[in-house]
Amino acid sequence: MEINFLQIILIFLVALIAGIGSVLDEFQTHRPLVACTLTGLILGDLKTGIIIGGTLEMLALGWMNIGAAMAPDAALASVISTIIVIAGKQDINSGIALAVPLAAAGQVLTIFARTITIFFQHQADKYADTGNFKAIEACHILALFVQGLRVAIPSLIVAMFVGTDAVQNMLAAIPEVVTRGLQVGGGIIVVVGYAMVINMMEAKHLMPFFFLGFTFAALSQLNLVALGIVGVVSALIYLELNPKFNKTAIVQANTAATAQADDELDDELD
């Protein structure tokens, strides 16, 4: 499918918003559920966009940047995979399998962007010396746009060339062993994100709940909502029974019990 001029402009804007969302991590416009849906809408196939969003979200669920540690960028993966699937006429799994390595490679651009924003930080220091509020604000906003362009420019390039015969032929020429192999890898790659989330929680004493969830999912037909309820109930029971959160109650109960025992002893002695 050829992408028309207006669509290319709109993809640039959506990719810009996704890139901005990616560094901010506030509105979540960089998450596949949002970015793929918007890209699909522009390319005239909202429904496919949503389905790609759901599929890629499963894969990218745990991808996050905490402190200076970097995960691949969900924003770039979202926009590129949607373009490859809808305009490049690939099936969803191969589209995602092709986009994820590209997005992982694109993370070099994130490192680049986060390094050149040091420049804006230093400029802001200078403007603080002169009390120039407007300029400090401009430094912050310009740095934000650098992050937006980091996603918008590669997306623009993909959008411009995906419809061309050269790229279409190239996509068609990828041997089956690579596309199928990437798909096989895609089924396993989800665990990288989960591992990141589990490590981040750093709660060894709560790991039994991980195994509880795993086993419930393995050996029951419960759907996600039902499993979620089991998880919430487990958490509530744990908090209710954990002495750590009920210290005062236990102390009271103990004193009450001792007091009673003393009384009984006194009675007997009498």
Added chain:
Amino acid sequence: MSEKKLTQSDLKSIFIRSNLHQGSWNYERMQALGYCYAMIPAIKRLYKGEDQKQALKRHLEFFNTQPFVTAPILGINAAMEEEKANGADIDDGAINGVKVGLMGPLAGVGDPIFWGTLRPVLAALGATVALGGSILGPLIFFIGFNIVRLAVRWFGIKIGYEKGTNIVKEMAGGALQKITEGASILGLFIMGVLVNRWTTINVPVVVSEITNQAGETVTTTVQNVLDSLLPGLLPLLFTFLCMKLLKKKVNPIWLIFGIFAIGIIGYALGWLA
């Protein structure tokens, strides 16, 4: 001299600006400029001339935490700046001390609650619905997450400002720890579910082929054997391997490329399908 006081609209302005907290994230001072950007309405209201410049510099110091939990710190700092502007003896060290002292513990609360639980749970729910092609999937995720996030940001700033440094004592109490622990339980439980349900590894290597009494050929693959032990065993092992490697500071991107390579080689050899 009349008392200097922040208005409701100053707090609103801080709230709106705080949505761009990580905009200029950089390797040197991380969220420093974003923090200063959000404090500007307070600095403008409270100080004049040289004091303004000092205040700007004060808030350009290193800062990094989970972005949403910055809200109460902004609120407390705004209250402290207000007192300082009215002549209270609060030095730069005290204001920075609150920032540095709170960003670590609050990240310890914010990371598991927002990144470990709220986002994965809503995303899992949204993705499940989205796989059917329904716009409700993205909407559940987007609206659900942002309602909670904006509420945390607004009330964080407001309560932080109203209670000032007193809030630090309250936060040290059990309530926050309880919420964090409870959220972590749900998050880890869901991770367990997803490791099992949302991964696909199939090892089609044939272990045995027997012809049963009905004359049908029954093939047993390695995967059949593994599934009869416990479905999802291989993804579980892969998860632990990844956790170990990530702890050794292996870049997640290399893990992803590595697994792609395993996928391609495994598929080519017929070990994985």
